[in-house]
Amino acid sequence: MRTIGAIIRKEFLQVFRDKAMIRIIFLVPVIQLIVLVNAANMDMNNISLGIVDRDMSPTSQKIINKLQASGYFILKDFETTSAIAIKKMERDKTDIIVQIPKDFEKDIYKGNNPRISVTVNAINSLKAGIASSYAVNILTDYAKELSANFQATANQNNISYFDITYSNWFNPRLDYKTLMLPGILALLITLIGILLSALNIVREKEIGTIEQLNVTPIGRFQFIAGKLLPFWILGLVLLTIGLLVSKLLYDLPIVGSLLLLYGVVSIYLFAVLGFGFLISTISETQSQAMFVTMFFLFTFILMSGLFTAISNMPVWAQKIDIINPTAYLVSIIRLVLLKGSTLSDIKPQVTAIIIFAFLTNALAIWRYHKTS
Amino acid sequence: MNSIQIENISKSYGNIVALKDISINVHKGEIFGLIGADGAGKSTLFDILVTLLLPDKGKATIENLDVVKDYLKIRKLLGYMPGKFSLYQDLSVYENLDFFASIFGGTIEENYDLIKDIWVQIEPFQTRPAGKLSGGMKQKLALCCALVHKPTVLCLDEPTTGVDPVSRKEFWGMLKRLKEKEITILISTPYMDEAMLCDRVALIQQGTIMAIDTPLRITEKFGKKLFSIHSENLYRLLKDLRMYEETHSCYSFGQDVHLAVKSQATSKNDLAQYLFSKGHENVIVKIINAGIEDTFMELMNNSLKVES
Structure with a gap:
């Protein structure tokens, strides 16, 4: 000893x-x-956002506002054609592009299931995954909001009627x-x-x-x-x-x-x-x-x-x-x-x-x- | 009684033979010197004796304990000072000594009388880090640390290499005092003058022992008439003497040349005349007794001749 x-x-x-x-x-x-x-820190709060708005309607404007208001995205690029927007992404200007098609608003009212496309730069797969899930969440939320406003148009099958809620246990925030x-x-x-x-x-x-x-x-x-x-x-x-x-x-x-x-x-x-x-x-x-x-x-x-x-x-x-x-x-x-x-x-x-x-x-x- | 017994020890590293069939007996309480050039195998022999290395062949005992089987017992009664300074340079002088006393389960006070003579010399520096000591002081501290557990056998591997002449002399003074306390000391050195201070020496060369005896009797083995010659031009002197028909061997020793001649009949006059004929001036010729270094050179030459 x-x-x-x-x-x-x-x-x-x-x-x-x-x-x-x-x-x-x-x-x-x-x-x-x-x-x-x-x-x-892997919290994302400055994802560069590109928008291709070919609809230019109040609805498309609202979607853009929603994305910006979320605090995750910074609007870096605004285009009317997707080709230019993609070029910008190639030059690393943007991390994610949200494209709103022509006649988007009109299609919604007609009940034609219009589609919004989300393109993510997946060079950094981690960031891409998080960015796209943020965007999809915001868009789904808005879709639900719209569906509540248009209860009458019941044949819109691309909008979910059930609510998904989740909470993070043991690390609530x-x-x-x-x-x-x-x-x-x-x-x-x-x-x-x-x-x-x-x-x-x-x-x-x-x-x-x-x-x-x-x-x-x-x-x-x-x-x-x-x-x-x-x-x-x-x-x-x-x-x-x-x-x-x-x-x-x-x-x-x-x-x-x-x-x-x-x-x-x-x-x-x-x-x-x-x-x-x-x-x-x-x-x-x-x-x-x-x-x-x-x-x-x-x-x-x-x-x-x-x-x-x-x-x-x-x-x-x-x-x-x-x-x-x-x-x-x-x-x-x-x-x-x-x-x-x-x-x-x-x-x-x-x-x-x-x-x-x-x-x-x-x-x-x-x-x-x-x-x- | 033998304190250290080495019987037919051999050791090779791959193709290199470090020790070849070595046998040595060291008596209790004597200072035994291992004399040889660098690479002669001295350190390998030490490593085997202090239980750090296993021999390929042969047997060695220290105080009748086998170096392979009873290594744990040997470590208790052995004091070892490696060739390289192996104390903690960042610890102070006192902390080093205290540490080595403690790991042997003792205290500095218990064996203070043994190290007292040496310790008083380094005591003024006891708070200084060991790495900041001078070469001679380091050696004294290392010796203290090797002695603090009161060993009966002390193995010192080239303790005076790189130490100034005054410290070397002091160091040998300490060894003499330790000998009086019945401690067996095995010491290796490349310095021939230190060989004369040992009770007995072994001359070792290329892993074999050339001679074991008291320094005096080893020098008697020289057997040739030896001259010390001084001249103004050392280089020419050496060259001319090599041409001399009576020359057996000649080497320069500092400012002089030591010349061994073939026949006892060769006189100082013969030499002086020869050198005068070669045009040397202020020549001083003396008849001398062979020293250990002369003998070492002679034995080394003989063994080389046998080999070739």
């Missing part, structure tokens, strides 16, 4: 002596929470920040966890201090425990800072049990720290370790479900995500913080993280033995 204590004390001394390290550990997360959450924050907390914990442990041990190799340590009676378990515990503690401190910033700056809802969250993150930290340690046993220099770490970090993070929903990924990618610990953590943090899930709800994810923690550490201890 005294040996582990000596290593822990030494690690903390080194961390707090290194000014750059302090900044990485405490300042970077705060900055990332502030910058990333605001920048990675569909606030993107609420969705991003827990995910970014998960990213920060992963980043710091893997990077700190991977670089730390490789640094000892690079400077040669590991040789001096290897001739001491420190056991393998003592060595790993002494190395991991300081970073484990730092990881939990980081989580606390992250939660505080999220609460103070963004009023992040904390519905579930914080104790459960800390419990899960504690296990998760062992998993990523063990993974970093494994990387360090196969690397000889810090730059090697850095590259390997970056490879896994990017894969873990991009496939974590934070930016793309895992259910939207192709099947093979979903299969790969079975071994992505970050995906489990992102899901757990969201469930616990936003939905208030209990341990029994997140059992599969927690089990996966426990297995991951066990495997990485076992592999790391085995590899460490082989290299010493």
Whole structure:
């Protein structure tokens, strides 16, 4: 125990002596929470709108007003022929074109099912999807309004008579920040966890201090425990800072049990720290370790479900995500913080993280033995 | 009694043979020197002895403990100073010492008497980061850290390389005092003058041992009559002496040339006359006893001749 204590004390001394390290550990997360959450905002409110109005009637004017009044669209282009409007879109002037055909108003009164066409620039598929759904929603709303006004013309079959209402549970205002924050907390914990442990041990190799340590009676378990515990503690401190910033700056809802969250993150930290340690046993220099770490970090993070929903990924990618610990953590943090899930709800994810923690550490201890 | 026993140890890295069938016995409480040029295999032998490397063949014991099987026990009683400075440069002098005392489960106070002599010299700098110490101070700190758990065997891999002459002398003074405390010291060095300070030495070259004995007896193995010659033009002197028919070998040693001759009959006068005939002026010729470096060169030449 005294040996582990000596290593822990030494690690903390080194961390707090290194000014750059302090900044990485405490300042970077705060900055990332502030910058990333605001920048990675997928709420759409400045979609460039093009209109082709070949009807020029009060009804078409009303539709245009409705679109503009929604606040999502900015009218960038107004044409009377579709060819020019399409050209404008090709030049990236507009994201979406709404075309109102000739005699639109007249057809409505006649009950001829006139069609409004919506063309979306799908270069950015995410934006396209959101933009078109906004537009279609507004247009459907207006169609319903019209149908209420013309109850008599009952043969208009392109207008729905039933009402669709929906609400977003657990994130009622569909606030993107609420969705991003827990995910970014998960990213920060992963980043710091893997990077700190991977670089730390490789640094000892690079400077040669590991040789001096290897001739001491420190056991393998003592060595790993002494190395991991300081970073484990730092990881939990980081989580606390992250939660505080999220609460103070963004009023992040904390519905579930914080104790459960800390419990899960504690296990998760062992998993990523063990993974970093494994990387360090196969690397000889810090730059090697850095590259390997970056490879896994990017894969873990991009496939974590934070930016793309895992259910939207192709099947093979979903299969790969079975071994992505970050995906489990992102899901757990969201469930616990936003939905208030209990341990029994997140059992599969927690089990996966426990297995991951066990495997990485076992592999790391085995590899460490082989290299010493 | 033997503190370190090395029997027929061999080690290769791929095709490169680092150690070839090496056997050495180091007695308890002696200072044993491994003398050899860079790349002779000294560090490989150290790595095997301090349980960092497994030998391909052979057996080695430290205090009757096998370096392969009983490595954990050996690590408790061994003090090791690697060739490269391997302490934490960002930790202070005191923190380093305290750390190494703690991981052996002890405290600085427990074994203070052992390191006291050395510690008092670096104590004024105890709050300074180890990386900011001078070369000599670093060595003293490293020695303290290797001693703080009271080892019975001390392995020092080239501790004086890159250290100034004054610090080197001080360092050897410390080793002598440690020897009085019954600590066995195995030390490697590329400096021939340091060999004379050891109780016994092994001359090692290309992974084989050329000689093991006390420094004095090793120099007696030289067996040839040796002259030290000084002249104004060192380069021409060397060239002319190589042409001399009685010459066995000649090397420059600083400002002088050491010349070994084939026959004991060759006298100072013979040499002076030869050099005078070649036009050398202010020639000083002295008969000297062979030093360890002369012997090393001689043995090295012999082994090269055998090989070719």
